[in-house]
Amino acid sequence: MSELQDNALLLRLIPFSDSSLIAHLLTEHHGRICVLARGARRIKSPFRASLLQLQQLNIRWKEPRTGTMGTLLESTRLKSLVDEKQSLSGQSLLAKASTLFPDGVSQGYHELFDAFTLLQNRPEDSGLNAACWQLFEDAGLVGDLESCWHCGESIAILPLSYWFNGHLLCDKCSNKHGMAISLGLKKAIREHMKNPNCKLSREQTMSWSHMIKQVEQFHKH
Numbered sequence: 100m101s102e103l104q105d106n107a108l109l110l111r112l113i114p115f116s117d118s119s120l121i122a123h124l125l126t127e128h129h130g131r132i133c134v135l136a137r138g139a140r141r142i143k144s145p146f147r148a149s150l151l152q153l154q155q156l157n158i159r160w161k162e163p164r165t166g167t168m169g170t171l172l173e174s175t176r177l178k179s180l181v182d183e184k185q186s187l188s189g190q191s192l193l194a195k196a197s198t199l200f201p202d203g204v205s206q207g208y209h210e211l212f213d214a215f216t217l218l219q220n221r222p223e224d225s226g227l228n229a230a231c232w233q234l235f236e237d238a239g240l241v242g243d244l245e246s247c248w249h250c251g252e253s254i255a256i257l258p259l260s261y262w263f264n265g266h267l268l269c270d271k272c273s274n275k276h277g278m279a280i281s282l283g284l285k286k287a288i289r290e291h292m293k294n295p296n297c298k299l300s301r302e303q304t305m306s307w308s309h310m311i312k313q314v315e316q317f318h319k320h
């Protein structure tokens with residue numbers, strides 16, 4: 100029943116009894132954890148100002164004697180992960196990370212932290228896309244945009260490839276079903292991932308959002 104300390108990102112808070120909260124966090128060195136923050140709903144609780152989402156936190160907690168829920172002892176805010184105007188996108192990113200990195204996984208902290216960096220440096224709509232795409236890449240849900248994800252053939256110079264059920268396919272494998280993906284769109288996505296100054300058109304951003312939604316739908320089941 101040792102005491103531990105680590106940097107952490109708060110995924111979600113769930114009310115527990117009249118006065119407490121259960122916190123799910125991704126920690127830098129201890130994976131995803133779940134801790135009870137006793138009294139955190141009381142007006143005078145120090146957790147009210149320190150146990151917050153969209154912040155890099157440093158926390159101290161006690162491991163459980165039995166079961167999986169530890170006890171949170173202290174939380175300190177280190178820095179904000181996004182500007183206030185991006186807090187909705189930030190919340191959306193947390194919800195995705197909570198699904199992609201479930202209880203028991205050891206990774207997630209660095210992946211989510213990197214995704215927040217992508218979001219912060221970009222316009223809100225394309226920034227959320229870039230951050231999601233990064234999370235999907237890290238979780239192995241999306242591959243590179245140069246080859247067909249079904250047959251492996253290079254599609255680097257094909258004028259059109261197809262987005263079908265959250266997968267990038269060549270024209271043979273897709274039978275031309277799904278959303279047509281132009282070379283220009285693939286290039287724009289690749290460049291925007293690397294460089295926030297390479298802007299996407301509104302249409303490209305919308306197509307990319309559509310691709311991301313399909314990935315989520317496909318992996319829901």
Ligand SMILES: [Zn+2]
Pocket residue numbers: 247248249250251252268269270271272273
């Ligand atoms: Zn193919």
